[in-house]
Amino acid sequence: MSETTTSTKHVSFLEYQGKYKGILGWILSTDHKRVGLLYLYTMLVFFSLAAILGLLMKLQLIAPGYTIMGPQTYNAMFTVHGIIMIFIIVVPGLPAVFGNFFLPIMIGAKDVAFPKLNLASWWIYIIGILVVLSSQFIGGWPDTGWTFYAPYSFRTPANVLPALFGAFILGFSSILTGINFVVTIHRMRAPGMTWFKMPLFPWTLYATAWIQILATPVIGITLLLTVMERVLGVGIFDPALGGDPILYQHLFWIYSHPAVYIMILPGMGAISEILPVFSRKRIYGYKAIVLSSLAIAFVGYFVWGHHMFTSGMSGRALYAFSFLTFIVAIPSAIKVFNWVSTMYKGSLNLQTPFYWATSFIFVFMIGGLTGLVLGSLATNVHVHDTHFVVAHFHFIVFGGTGYAFMAALHYWFPKMFGRMYDATWANTGWVVFFAGFLTLYLPMFALGLQGMPRRYYDYLPEFHGGNIISSLGAILMIAGALIIIVNLVRSSRHGVKVSDKNPWGGKTLEWETDTPPTLENWDEIPTVSESPYEYK
């Protein structure tokens, strides 16, 4: 191909001028990369909002009694914090941002299978967000917690309907993204890319997409039934009319436990991409990672009962769910061994994505091992509904998914924006954030073991010390997050330009496209002959 034609044709997707101009060129664009960035920007806005709510809660807890808010405000805060963080940030999370942006490129396709449906998913996502947040302006905030447990969710005078219905709408966005990815992976892999030559991030997206398709409808119908319960009083979950509130909990967790794997699997995939690149070494046990991802997706369906050990179930059911919970920990542990072995004797390149990836392993292990404490029946009864649980799932969902997200964001940043982040500020942000994170959540384990319950705006004086440390940690962590976000936003506009196709020396296909990629990624679809991590 001649140089003259390439120089006129190669316009990055960021500068490409399509049918629409300005902002319309983004919000009406079916280009998978623009859709991915739309999700990124949306999440940035709502993550900031929900993080501020979290900080306010921690400030309330810095001293016992009324500090800056009363009980009803506190209830509203943890509810909205939970709904935003779960349904708007971590469930769409990595698939919506990096999956959209990199899945087609990594498998050598020009776009996803259904580009229009992809854009529609983002629009449905925005509509869902608007419905959720409309409660702010019509009738006030809900106070049920993000779990909407029956019968409180249809008895409370607080305004729960918009949140219920909004979460229902957000589910559609998730399902459609899942369908899109499964079809894309089945039908659009580049010639020569057999299933076991596919990189690991697409593999984890594949496992995740199946959970999105098969689990999301369960929460959809459950939320819809709760809406009907509230509006019509059909009685299905209402004990006063013969219904069973425990049934609500079952249905809710039949989705919401697999949803935990929707959150974490793509994160594991991103980490599996990053570690080989910065260790200059082949990923250790490629097939083990693939198969354990599929195993997690499958076994993850059968462990929902461990959220309900104290809700009232037969002893046999308790043992079964506890046993299965231990089983599902195994594939996650396999991955940790894979990652550590990948780094072993590697030639390590200490860059920001690598720091995030290794700290991911660290916090993920703490989160995972404390999960076993919760999964075994005797200890669960002791720490159920305490701060121990809050610490555990923040280590997994925020520590796991959040760290993987930051690792992926720094790793793919030059490819996405054609500019490099400022490494000094990025590393500073990571140090501050990491220190703040541990200071914030580690004391919560101790507080939980001592018996401090979750979801109360007040606590007994003996918990004061731990809460002071935790609240100071929250301030430190938010400061770290601020450094990271400001640095990335600044660098995306003013960072050092990267024109190199492959600044990190990665082996997967996204490093063979232009930086940033052109509209349809490839002039010619690449042919694949090697497995993706052949470092020599």
Added chain:
Amino acid sequence: MENHTEHTSHVHRDDEGDKMGMWLFIFTELLLFGMLFLIYAVYRYKNPVAFQLGGNELDVFMGTFNTVILLISSATVAMSISAIQKGNKKQALALLSVTLFIAVVFLVNKYFEWGAKIEYGLYPGGDALLELGHGTILFFGLYYVMSGIHALHILIGIGLFIYVITQIRKEKIHSTDYVWLENTGLYWHLVDLIWIFLFPLFYLIH
């Protein structure tokens, strides 16, 4: 900015992929209704007598009639696909119009069926229903929810048929490009299939 229209010329077409997408969506629907069937099973197990008496209250003739016409509509939509494959546009349109008509008739019947029950106060929160036992409240709650969500699917099907008919008129769907019609057919068979389970569960088991 210069013009790059030559870059957008690439058109991706993959009928197999499109159908696969529809099947995945059908899996989603099956899980959604599956949970409702699960709830039905739980409450039927807990309240066998009330569910039996509740079933006696429903109009078996209406239910049977709707089942028969819905089965016929499944056949007509399948035939319309064969017609379009053979390039017989007129026949395809006629068959789809019959399908559309049956879908509307189904909803009209549903309206009268529901109307008769609501008249007696047999609806969630209705006075007559609240006087009956818990089991009956649950039976009718599930009856309205499940047949209601099914009716919503019929309504979406009507929208799809109107869209497909206009696309055939405009020659957008024709003998070499008819995956939209096939997917609409797949969806309609699903709607039909769910009704085939709803009908005996509510009307027939005594």
